[in-house]
Amino acid sequence: MTTLRPMDTETPTPARVDALREQMIAELRELKAIRTEAVENAVRAVPRHLFMPEVSLEKAYASEYSLTTVRNEQGVSLSSVSASRIQAFMLEQADIRPGMRVLEVGSGGYNAALIAELVGESGEVITIDIDPVVIDRARSLLPAAGYGHVQALVVDGEEGEPQHAPYDRIVVTVEAADLAPAWVDQLAENGRIVVPLRLRGLSWSVALQREQDHLVARDFEVCGFVPMRGAGARDMELVILHDGEGEEVGLRLDGEQVDAGQLREALSKPRTEAWSGVTLGLGLPYDDLELWLVSTLPEFALLAATRAARDRGVVASWSRRGVATLLDSSSGSFAYLTMRPTSPERTLFEFGAIAHGPEAAKVADRLIAEIQAWGRDHQGQQPELRARPAEAPGEASFRFTISWPDKR
Ligand SMILES: C[S@@+](CC[C@H](N)C(=O)[O-])C[C@H]1O[C@@H](n2cnc3c(N)ncnc32)[C@H](O)[C@@H]1O
Numbered sequence: 194m195t196t197l198r199p200m201d202t203e204t205p206t207p208a209r210v211d212a213l214r215e216q217m218i219a220e221l222r223e224l225k226a227i228r229t230e231a232v233e234n235a236v237r238a239v240p241r242h243l244f245m246p247e248v249s250l251e252k253a254y255a256s257e258y259s260l261t262t263v264r265n266e267q268g269v270s271l272s273s274v275s276a277s278r279i280q281a282f283m284l285e286q287a288d289i290r291p292g293m294r295v296l297e298v299g300s301g302g303y304n305a306a307l308i309a310e311l312v313g314e315s316g317e318v319i320t321i322d323i324d325p326v327v328i329d330r331a332r333s334l335l336p337a338a339g340y341g342h343v344q345a346l347v348v349d350g351e352e353g354e355p356q357h358a359p360y361d362r363i364v365v366t367v368e369a370a371d372l373a374p375a376w377v378d379q380l381a382e383n384g385r386i387v388v389p390l391r392l393r394g395l396s397w398s399v400a401l402q403r404e405q406d407h408l409v410a411r412d413f414e415v416c417g418f419v420p421m422r423g424a425g426a427r428d429m430e431l432v433i434l435h436d437g438e439g440e441e442v443g444l445r446l447d448g449e450q451v452d453a454g455q456l457r458e459a460l461s462k463p464r465t466e467a468w469s470g471v472t473l474g475l476g477l478p479y480d481d482l483e484l485w486l487v488s489t490l491p492e493f494a495l496l497a498a499t500r501a502a503r504d505r506g507v508v509a510s511w512s513r514r515g516v517a518t519l520l521d522s523s524s525g526s527f528a529y530l531t532m533r534p535t536s537p538e539r540t541l542f543e544f545g546a547i548a549h550g551p552e553a554a555k556v557a558d559r560l561i562a563e564i565q566a567w568g569r570d571h572q573g574q575q576p577e578l579r580a581r582p583a584e585a586p587g588e589a590s591f592r593f594t595i596s597w598p599d600k601r
Pocket residue numbers: 271272273274275297298299300301302303304305321322323324327348349350351366367418419420421422423424425
């Protein structure tokens with residue numbers, strides 16, 4: 194495991210810190226990550242650079258910069274101080290008020306200090322992490338920045354922290370493939386859990402509240418977090434479909450079963466293309482399309498590829514995280530989401546499907562039909578996520594369903 198060393202630099206002037214912090218706040222407002230005075234004031238109050246002594250002031254106050262603080266032997270990030278954009282929008286989702294008792298699962302220091310500002314002197318903040326290195330760091334940085342009253346404890350977040358429960362808010366800052374039953378048990382009656390929830394491989398930060406016997410979320414924000422370790426860890430599987438001189442292509446699977454040999458064979462054969470007529474302006478987000486596909490495709494995976502694999506024509510688009518893919522395991526076929534410019538100016542892009550395998554045309558048509566249903570009836574809509582305790586004893590504790598408003 195590797196950790197960081199503090200930078201050996203001059204003490205920054207307060208004026209320089211203030212200028213950079215105001216610039217970050219303006220950016221976060223522009224990005225709609227900050228939406229309320231309360232979160233803005235918290236971001237203004239906490240000296241973020243004191244929680245990132247290893248990097249320059251400019252990096253500490255860059256709205257999209259996250260600092261990895263612990264890596265494993267393979268270089269994979271195990272802990273980080275998250276980007277302020279993500280922290281701000283999760284705190285907006287959490288709607289933390291003065292006097293509340295808040296549990297943060299996954300620590301770092303800075304976000305706990307923001308929460309301490311939001312709850313004020315009458316509130317209470319407990320931050321927990323599975324990693325003693327992270328808690329040691331938080332225990333030295335929090336008091337130095339004036340937040341010595343925040344309690345930082347080494348605990349596997351899967352257990353929550355029963356000693357201080359019930360919590361008005363539980364803010365989970367590590368990717369979860371399920372809800373830990375302890376979080377729900379330790380939540381106050383009108384409490385709220387904000388969590389980066391991984392649904393079929395893709396993560397959304399959702400704000401869950403109790404409604405009768407289940408929990409409901411109506412606010413989804415795309416996000417990326419380090420995955421949960423410990424008792425709640427649910428690792429994704431990577432099945433390699435093509436490999437050679439930097440041209441890796443693989444399927445990232447979140448519980449789906451596949452015949453890797455069949456799919457490898459399929460990718461080695463010519464592709465079938467189909468186009469939807471559904472278009473999107475350059476650079477615009479389409480995470481609601483991905484959420485639509487996550488909630489409607491019967492078998493789902495993410496096709497991840499390197500740029501070299503795209504450049505050499507093995508795949509049509511490249512992404513390390515992976516693009517939404519419809520699997521048809523009965524025939525060993527699959528179709529993945531792609532885009533093409535509609536004109537040489539490249540201002541508008543059309544969604545399409547690239548398919549391989551014996552039933553390529555059928556699978557491509559199915560993916561196109563879902564893209565068209567989204568474009569026609571659901572683009573820009575927010576669905577509802579319901580989390581119900583699983584009925585059958587199995588690996589997952591909760592069953593998630595996503596429902597969309599009626600057709601427009
Ligand atoms: C993205 S970091 C948290 C960022 C932090 N909240 C901040 O202020 O920026 C995610 C943290 O979750 C921790 N973690 C992973 N699995 C955990 C678990 N089961 N329980 C508690 N913490 C866990 C990691 O050690 C890591 O420090």
